[in-house]
Amino acid sequence: MMASSYNAKEEDGNHPGAANHAGAGIVKSKKPDNTAFKQQRLPAWQPILTAGTVLPAFFVIGLIFIPIGIGLYVTSNNIKEFEIDYTGANIEDPCYNCAKNFSWNSTAQCFCTVPFTLVQPFESNVFMYYGLSNFYQNHRRYVKSRDDSQLNGDRSALMSPSKECEPYRTSEGTPIAPCGAIANSLFNDTLQLYHIDSNGTFNEIPLVKKGIAWWTDKHVKFRNPGGNNNLTVAFQGTSKPVNWREPVFKLDPEDPENNGFINEDFIVWMRTAALPTFRKLYRIIQKKSSSTPTLPSGKYVLNITYNYPVLSFDGRKRMILSTISWMGGKNPFLGIAYITVGSICFFLGVVLLIIHHKYDTRNNSADIPN
């Protein structure tokens, strides 16, 4: 055996070109490399999930999650929130008439007033939201019905909006700016808040309308065509969305910097909500002094310019006042979920401890004779 293999090797040396004729070289050494990778022997960490190794993890998760959950829950509970429905679906509601008599054609605006009482004072900054229910902002036809290039100030897109905007693309031959269903259905109720002090006088609460949209949206994603000077000229040749009362460059009569596509109410509306029941930031009530609460407890009145019909699709409109904390708005879910998961982990840890004691020892003792 040895001799023959030795001979064979000698042969290779004698006839180096012997196999070259065959087209494919056969004689070259086929011995595989002895590398760790090729031999599948790379050094490796080999963890296994046993009751013993998982146990500490469960306890640690439990011990971390439960305090976090409690913290979240307490924070969420400290947040004050007030919500009022002003749809006017029922006959006793103050806005019933406005809701009932709504028509797209009427030029006269309908006003209604909803009184309410805050039991507790709202410290720190208060955020004012409007909420809509049963409004499918996430409907596919609705979500895509916009033209981001137009909103970004692109002149050609302004004059010929994207086809996605159909059927809100043109109005009597002229392009709509901003086009699309989302823009067309811009929420246009006006809300005003009055505090009734002990004398019975109505004090209008100043509502800040700046800083409610994402900074990047306002400054990068949304731009007016041709800069912010002379929007009337910039939007010449376009028509307003059919359901709007005013063209886009007259959205905010008070602040010329807040008009056109960079109107913050408009930007907020253009960020389509994830679910059919949603709320959107409307105004911020800033804290004036550290001594007095932003909204002291007492009677308030909400003045509504009722422009937005929701009853036709069985929707609801709400006004929400809320303070916020480090973790955002009121959301007990996260805290409760953390506490629950933490407790489950802790409980499982205990169960596993028992199992570990009972079975692993038995297994180990059974293994040893093998």
Next chain:
Amino acid sequence: MDFTQLRNIISRYCVGEEIWVDSRTVYIGHKEPPPGAEAYIPQRYPDNRIVSSKYTFWNFIPKNLFEQFRRIANFYFLVIFLVQLIIDTPTSPVTSGLPLFFVITVTAIKQGYEDWLRHKADCSINKCPVDVVQQGKVVRTQSHKLRVGDIVVVREDETFPCDLILLSSSRYDGTCYVTTASLDGESSHKTYYAVQDTLAFRTEQEVDTLHATIECEQPQPDLYKFVGRINIYKDKEEPVARPLGAENLLLRGATLKNTQHIYAVAVYTGMETKMALNYQSKSQKRSAVEKSMNAFLIVYLFILISKAVINTVLKYAFQWSPDRDEPWYNHRTEIERQRHVVIRAFTDFLAFMVLFNYIIPVSMYVTVEMQKFLGSYFITWDEEMFDEELGEGAQVNTSDLNEELGQVEYVFTDKTGTLTENNMEFIECCVDGNVYIPHAICNGQILSAASSIDMIDSSPGGYRREHEDLFFRALCLCHTVQVKEEETVESIKRGIHQGRPTSFYISSSPDEVALVEGMKRLGYTYLRLKDNYMEILNKDDEIERFELLHVLNFDSVRRRMSVIVKSSSGEYLLFCKGADSSIFPRVVSGKVEQVKARVELNAVEGLRTLCVAYRRLSESDYQEACLHLNEAKLALQDREQRLAQAYDIIERDFVLLGATAVEDRLQEKAADTIESLHKAGMKVWVLTGDKMETAAATCYASKLFRRTTQILELTKKRTEEQSLHDVLFELNRTVLRQRSISGLSVDCLDFGLIIDGATLSAVLKANQEGAGCGNYREIFLDICRNCSAVLCCRMAPLQKAQIVKLIKASKEHPITLAVGDGANDVSMILEAHVGIGIMGKEGRQAARNSDYAIPKFKHLKKMLLVHGHFYYIRIAELVQYFFYKNVCFIFPQFLYQFFCGFSQQPLYDTAYLTLYNISFTSLPILLYSLVEQHVTMDTLKRDPSLYRDIAKNSLLRWPVFLYWTCLGLFDAVIFFFGAYFLFDNTTFTSNGQLMTTNTQMMFGNWTFGTLVFTVLVFTVTLKLALDTHHWTWINHFVIWGSLLFYVIFSLLWGGIIWPFLNYQRMYYVFMQMLSSGPAWLSIILLITVSLLPDVIKKVLCRALCPTAIERAQSSRPCLTVEPSTIFMLSQSSSRMSF
């Protein structure tokens, strides 16, 4: 078929008997035959261009695309893509177009590259210089210009450019030596012969004067068959016709050796050469994993369709009131409104299909293919499967079956060359019952007391003397061994010092070499074959010469070979040697009883026995034999059959001379391997053509049968006594009884079955005749099922395949593996689910036809127990994980439809939809499926029973699949509703909102989707991390790297206004989300919750009912290595027969 037959008949009537449509006439040197002989029909043959490439530059794109889209999965995605293009769909065509394009491109590039390599190889082969004789001169041309009929000059060590008929050689006897190493791997030299009438041509001029035609069959892929005839025209005489056979045909790819040059004429060129015909790929085998993958796919397709149907129905229920359908803020376009409701519903259905189509992952197929292709390299790279002696490691001929190696239930193995080394050693011979043992070997061979021990020196009486002389001469003459006297020979079978020059015996059969060498040790040396005379140096140092008249070649059906020689005294002798079963029936006299006893005794000891007989032929007998043989040899059609008939007539009325015994040693670690396979739960069957006793002895030695094994015999001997019916039923009863009695100790008593070829065919035939005589096949299978080992002896090659087929088709549909080394195993290798070839001494045919080739039988152990096991768990995880991650991916999207008015609004952004399967989650699983080792290789090798854990496709069974799917659904529900409760404020409690601390801004639907998607990517990747048991640095790199890639991509994707997009919905969404505290907290919470059930399930399963693998994993550190003792024990026992 019928048509060609009809054409055949018609053409025979038209042209005459002699010309067949399926034969060709080659005009040597393109010379027309003399007028009147035959009509000169110039035929057109392809030139000698070899085209192994599949595509040309022009047809690459259409042809490759067509072939790719024939695959059902690719076609499915193409349809989805087209639907997206045609109708208004929720997701852009890019989402499915891009992955499809990616997949198609990657495949096309791979195939194109392979084809380009083939083109290059073809080109270099086609440009090879070739010498051709034209008008008496040698002209050098390029290989591809060669045409049929050209006379070619080939020099030593050159490769034949096409299939050639040898005309003459530089050797005076008209022979040449050829090695077919590159063709079938046999490195031994084979002798080819020139036709007698042409072997005298020495120069180009002489060759050019040859005027002849060759008639031969049309090209056939069988390398070892050729039928033809050469008609030589000499000066207006009747043409001389000579038969041509495979021994005249030099095959393309073979190399000329030890011959200075030859002249030969091209008969088959280019793509018609036998080598090219053998390029054709074999039928595709599909693995069990692939089958279950397809089953899962159908389930998911069903889920997909039902999801789409449910959503379509619900959509129309939801839209019943017009205010829901078209509220004032969201009108349809006029065109849409006018569309018929049925068309609208159908479009909606298609849109839902498109939305959910990702549940069937396009990338799964690519990943599976890449895993198989790349993974198979580990087999070829394996150093442990490299054989120093052979200089070769394992070969992978198909990577489709890697995982099937982990599923084998039945192993069918050949004996000779597979279990044993096929390294023969002459042990003894017996003449009329007297035993002769060569001096050289006295290794304590114990002979039974009954037989007389006569050494060669003792001089027996006259009659015995005569038989003895005849016996030794028979063995010296009756073979096809060649003698190599040169100092340097390409391949050495065995070196013997014979005084002055070193000479070697070379033969394709190692038995023959062993016999001739054995004779040499007993004093009779075969010297050489010269000018048809065989020279023998007898023990008195005299040279005896015998004229070799005919060789009746060995074949596996006859199981014998003969020579007809003429002694110097003018006597005609026919010597025959062969298996006892084929000799004894033809014997008329001689000491049959004694020889038979000795043969049986030797067989029991595991020796290979051959019987030798002779027959004296009278002049007339010889003439008659010649007539038969020549007639058969000249026949163009059915030559094989005619020859067999002729042999049958000639080989009869023998006088028995004696028998020989040759030992074939077991391969190293054969017993250890078989034992491991047994422990791994595989049933090992030995299928051999050998006799029962020999085979049984080998089985005992290789531990296939143990001392405790109860042997059941189903042999001809028994069925002669009882009817087959009774035997079968009796055996069945024994087995069943044993099973019912030994309920507790099943392992203690195992059965071994021995069946022979005759009985097997009886069992199978009985079934064919009808169910009337009992369903033997079922009973037989029932018996086999209860036997741990089965030995089938006296098997014809086809019967081996039949057995495999029988087991394959039995009702459990077990996975079968066939391993063999010789040409007789090819049918079985092709039939079995996995065919393994051993690169043995009997050539490379088995290795070429196999799916995997290994150098030695012992490598089977690592192949199955380690590689097979790894590949199986890798691919099983791959498949399950792929379905899991796509359920996680798509189910939230399904749930979202309930909250967006069934409007097909996608939850995720287009980029996420597209890249999820391509880049965010593809690499970790691919890498896992390449390098995962759930237990170490050593553990797998040490403990073969771990193989049982994955038997029967256990990781891909429906309960496991259901578990993964449920896990996916659970995770999807957690992702979706987790995010939902964070966003929604009415369902859970009265109030709640998600805001960020720094901006206090609201989040929209894209943030919602991104939150879900982030949790999804992290969960799915971490789930894989939990399943990974083997963390190399690559795993760390890929898993953490792909998560990092997701984050970086998302930051980038939302970081700028992309100018080429017509929407900017993702702008700053990801960053806004990350700047919010609750989002971080909820991401962590949701990931934890999603992973929790799987962790608990794993831990509980491991603690309460651990599988063998899990036990091995946990006991990993405390085990010490001790296999060396076991291994030594098995080594020593394999040497002993009993």
